[in-house]
Amino acid sequence: MDYGENPAPRWSKMIRCADLGKEFRTWVYKGARRSLTTVTALKSVTFEAQEGERLAVVGPNGSGKSTLLRILSTLLLPTTGRAWICGRDVVTQAAWVRRKIGVVLGSERSLYWKLSGFENLMLFGTFYGLSGFELKQRAFALLELVGLKEAAHRLVETYSTGMKQRLALARALMHRPPVLLLDEPMSGVDPEGTQQFVTLLSEIAAQTGVTMLVTTHDMELAEGFPRVVLMHEGTAMFVGPPRELFRQLGIGSTVTVQALADDPDRLLPKARDLGHLARDVRVTWSGRHAQLQTECDDPEEAAVRLIEGVRAAGGTVVSVAIEKPGLKAAFLKLVRESGQEGAS
Amino acid sequence: MLGIARSVLALLWKEMLYRARYPISLLNLAVSPFLIVGPYVMVAKMYGASEEFQVSVAVGLILWYWLSELFWIVGFAFRDEMEEGVLGILAVVPAGLGCLLAAKFLDALCISSYITAFMIIWFRIFAVQVATNWAQAVVLVCSAVALGAFSVLYAGIVLLAKRASAVGSLTQQALGILSGMTFSVSRLPRVLQLVAGLLPLTYGIRAMRTVTVTHCLVSVWADLLKLLLLAAAMLPLGVALLGVAIRRAKVDGTMEMF
Numbered sequence: 001m002d003y004g005e006n007p008a009p010r011w012s013k014m015i016r017c018a019d020l021g022k023e024f025r026t027w028v029y030k031g032a033r034r035s036l037t038t039v040t041a042l043k044s045v046t047f048e049a050q051e052g053e054r055l056a057v058v059g060p061n062g063s064g065k066s067t068l069l070r071i072l073s074t075l076l077l078p079t080t081g082r083a084w085i086c087g088r089d090v091v092t093q094a095a096w097v098r099r100k101i102g103v104v105l106g107s108e109r110s111l112y113w114k115l116s117g118f119e120n121l122m123l124f125g126t127f128y129g130l131s132g133f134e135l136k137q138r139a140f141a142l143l144e145l146v147g148l149k150e151a152a153h154r155l156v157e158t159y160s161t162g163m164k165q166r167l168a169l170a171r172a173l174m175h176r177p178p179v180l181l182l183d184e185p186m187s188g189v190d191p192e193g194t195q196q197f198v199t200l201l202s203e204i205a206a207q208t209g210v211t212m213l214v215t216t217h218d219m220e221l222a223e224g225f226p227r228v229v230l231m232h233e234g235t236a237m238f239v240g241p242p243r244e245l246f247r248q249l250g251i252g253s254t255v256t257v258q259a260l261a262d263d264p265d266r267l268l269p270k271a272r273d274l275g276h277l278a279r280d281v282r283v284t285w286s287g288r289h290a291q292l293q294t295e296c297d298d299p300e301e302a303a304v305r306l307i308e309g310v311r312a313a314g315g316t317v318v319s320v321a322i323e324k325p326g327l328k329a330a331f332l333k334l335v336r337e338s339g340q341e342g343a344s
Numbered sequence: 345m346l347g348i349a350r351s352v353l354a355l356l357w358k359e360m361l362y363r364a365r366y367p368i369s370l371l372n373l374a375v376s377p378f379l380i381v382g383p384y385v386m387v388a389k390m391y392g393a394s395e396e397f398q399v400s401v402a403v404g405l406i407l408w409y410w411l412s413e414l415f416w417i418v419g420f421a422f423r424d425e426m427e428e429g430v431l432g433i434l435a436v437v438p439a440g441l442g443c444l445l446a447a448k449f450l451d452a453l454c455i456s457s458y459i460t461a462f463m464i465i466w467f468r469i470f471a472v473q474v475a476t477n478w479a480q481a482v483v484l485v486c487s488a489v490a491l492g493a494f495s496v497l498y499a500g501i502v503l504l505a506k507r508a509s510a511v512g513s514l515t516q517q518a519l520g521i522l523s524g525m526t527f528s529v530s531r532l533p534r535v536l537q538l539v540a541g542l543l544p545l546t547y548g549i550r551a552m553r554t555v556t557v558t559h560c561l562v563s564v565w566a567d568l569l570k571l572l573l574l575a576a577a578m579l580p581l582g583v584a585l586l587g588v589a590i591r592r593a594k595v596d597g598t599m600e601m602f
Contacts, residue, residue: 095440
């Protein structure tokens with residue numbers, strides 16, 4: 001399906017946040033008495049996204065992801081700091097920014113349920129100045145792109161959660177925005193639907209060159225993004241590619257090789273000769289069975305070197321397994337370490 | 345400008361589609377307003393009130409219903425869209441919340457006209473002849489503009505106070521009584537007469553009662569002027585209040601919650 005490229009002019013930094021902070025004043029109730037308190041949702045968040053980049057803002061509930069997205073989408077005003085979309089300030093030039101962003105807000109109720117999918121797209125397309133044939137054509141093209149062509153004229157209330165989320169995505173794309181802001185777009189969607197949605201996002205990014213910021217609490221899902229912003233208690237703890245985070249934290253992939261060997265004294269020096277690839281190779285024996293295990297940044301190369309080592313020592317490789325590191329483990333380690341730093 | 349007009353009409357079309365998809369609500373609007381206001385006129389009829397007096401009460405009630413519709417549709421526009429779940433997304437599209445209010449205003453005019461048509465039919469069935477003329481149409485338009493401006497002001501209050509719907513019915517009833525819905529405001533205590541003087545509905549009802557009898561606009565020019573002056577004062581005030589309310593909702597993060 002050819003949805004078409006964004007005809008928008010290009011900016012090098014499509015999304016930029018500098019020291020962005022947000023505090024909410026809220027009431028605390030104790031019986032009949034109440035008092036005002038301040039809740040900090042964001043603390044000095046700084047990052048940027050280049051043109052065509054796909055960025056996942058990931059963190060547990062309450063980490064400030066949605067607050068960040070709502071500030072970028074002009075729905076919230078920051079308490080401190082500034083943010084820009086395509087080089088324009090989201091506070092002082094909000095009207096201009098709104099034309100450049102496509103937004104999917106968390107709730108599946110952000111659509112008119114008593115209208116059909118097609119009617120929803122027609123309505124929202126009008127808000128962006130589309131009309132006539134172009135409006136209809138784009139609505140149908142997007143319904144086809146998100147797999148809702150058959151359900152185009154059904155009322156949204158009859159859609160499944162996944163269908164509603166896909167319709168919300170189509171709506172966000174109606175005006176071909178250069179920046180897409182998606183808040184938990186996969187919430188409430190089953191694993192299969194989530195995978196389809198992620199694939200769809202990749203296809204759209206490849207086809208349109210849109211810059212995409214997606215918030216999610218699903219760490220596994222975020223691993224599929226080239227760059228992540230790891231949020232915890234309102235702070236961006238890490239911004240960059242997941243691989244860079246694993247490297248910084250010293251979390252490597254685990255390579256496990258099962259082998260059969262007669263002579264441990266010959267196998268050990270050969271198998272442990274991985275040079276710069278790994279810090280350590282652990283070897284355990286059970287009769288003729290040897291298990292070699294190492295953590296490294298380049299698991300494929302390390303596996304090849306281990307296999308070569310086993311063979312050079314006259315052994316036979318039985319199996320090879322590579323376990324890649326997870327963002328969840330990295331996140332927990334990062335939180336633990338930052339907590340220790342804070343305590344010290 | 346064309347884009348804004350298209351957005352307003354698209355939102356109005358959405359309102360129409362919603363009504364069409366709840367057909368029972370159209371039946372309700374055709375019948376229930378008369379069931380609410382009919383007894384007032386019937387009581388007047390039963391006690392031998394003159395035909396002029398019956399029509400006077402009927403006209404007051406019809407205009408009160410205009411206020412009622414504008415009040416609930418425009419005044420509570422944000423709350424309704426929030427309940428639908430779309431207020432947040434409407435706040436981040438270029439059309440903006442102003443288009444939403446404009447569409448709700450037009451929708452309220454359509455619905456009020458629909459209710460009025462049925463009310464006149466019902467009154468005629470019950471032998472209360474509400475005559476219609478072009479002068480009434482002009483008074484109606486002026487009243488609608490003034491009541492619309494008042495409703496925009498109320499929409500700002502609702503967005504600021506959030507729980508204003510709790511006093512919505514009370515406000516609507518109080519405005520009806522203070523505006524002389526079923527009697528002349530001259531019957532009110534002096535202090536309340538001063539309050540009545542600040543309400544657009546007071547002048548709308550008075551002008552409508554007069555032109556129903558005289559068929560002549562000249563006799564109500566002062567009331568029409570007051571209506572338009574009130575609209576001119578209330579609209580900028582309402583827009584300013586809305587601006588404050590929207591900014592506060594964006595600071596507090598309460599745009600999507602009531």
